[in-house]
Amino acid sequence: MTAPAPRPPRDYPFEAPWQAQVFAMTIALQDQGLVGAEEWAQALGARIAASAVPDGSDYYECWAAALGDLLAAKELLSREDLLRTTAAWHAAAARTPHGQPIVLDAGGSRAGGVT
Known part of the structure; x- marks a missing residue:
């Protein structure tokens, strides 16, 4: 079972x-x-x-x-794009003040702005 x-x-x-x-x-x-x-x-x-x-x-x-x-x-x-975007998101999250939205720019790395 x-x-x-x-x-x-x-x-x-x-x-x-x-x-x-x-x-x-x-x-x-x-x-x-x-x-x-x-x-x-x-x-x-x-x-x-x-x-x-x-x-x-x-x-x-x-x-x-x-x-x-x-x-x-x-x-x-692609698996590479997925890994790159995931890494960029985690980096942006680490730079984003608590309570603020986590945002990736076109390059996938900037925090701030709108989601």
Whole structure:
């Protein structure tokens, strides 16, 4: 018997704006027919199964990683572009004052402005 899949923490599913954004991106890709529900379930399930966090607290990290896997597999975004954008986002987040929006400019590295 397999353990039930972890659920998002708390009653409200999103603890941070990025979680809602990655959720919305996934739904938009499904709505556009670029990602199928079955392949999405398989990708997310694989990431959750590979997780070393038994309490499910990394649910949206698994979600984001599964989305990255599908984007790369479908060649909608190269793995290099995904890694570069992720690194730029983390650098911008580190420079952004608490409570301010994290923003990437066209070069992918500036914080400040509108999201």
